[in-house]
Amino acid sequence: VSPSFEDPAGSRSFMPPLRSNPAPLGLPGRPQQVPASDSNDFFHPARNSRDYVRLRYGQEYSGVGGWIITSPRNLPDVPYELHAACLARSPIEAMNKMSRAGYTPCDYPPRLPRVADFYTNGWEIMMYKDR
Numbered sequence: 001v002s003p004s005f006e007d008p009a010g011s012r013s014f015m016p017p018l019r020s021n022p023a024p025l026g027l028p029g030r031p032q033q034v035p036a037s038d039s040n041d042f043f044h045p046a047r048n049s050r051d052y053v054r055l056r057y058g059q060e061y062s063g064v065g066g067w068i069i070t071s072p073r074n075l076p077d078v079p080y081e082l083h084a085a086c087l088a089r090s091p092i093e094a095m096n097k098m099s100r101a102g103y104t105p106c107d108y109p110p111r112l113p114r115v116a117d118f119y120t121n122g123w124e125i126m127m128y129k130d131r
Helices: 089-100
Strands: 004-006 012-014 050-057 068-071 087-090 126-130
Touching: 012 089, 050 089, 068 089, 089 126
Parallel strands: none
Antiparallel strands: 004 012, 050 068, 050 126, 068 087
16 A cells, blocks of 8 residues: 555545656656757856966077067967967067967956066966866
């Protein structure tokens, strides 16, 4: 006999037996499938990771000339000029190359150094890219 309960009106009804592992909705033995167009409506696209890059004046390459470099070096999809680290001669050119490679400045609008400070180590520009 299945367990039963009595409602306030006094009538007795029977409850079906409880199962610990109910079958999914839809046809028995087959999982319910959601159309591809509807399944993406409920989920926010998750980013896997975020890469940070620092643009700075490369003192280690100052013998070759004033270069703006990236830390870390040798980034994929970034067109380097020299030693897989040197981007350009000015921060503006370097930022343009990084932007074309998909990087975005962390501060918007980015704070660029004064022209007189281009070839000093008194500045850095942080950029990021979501993968």
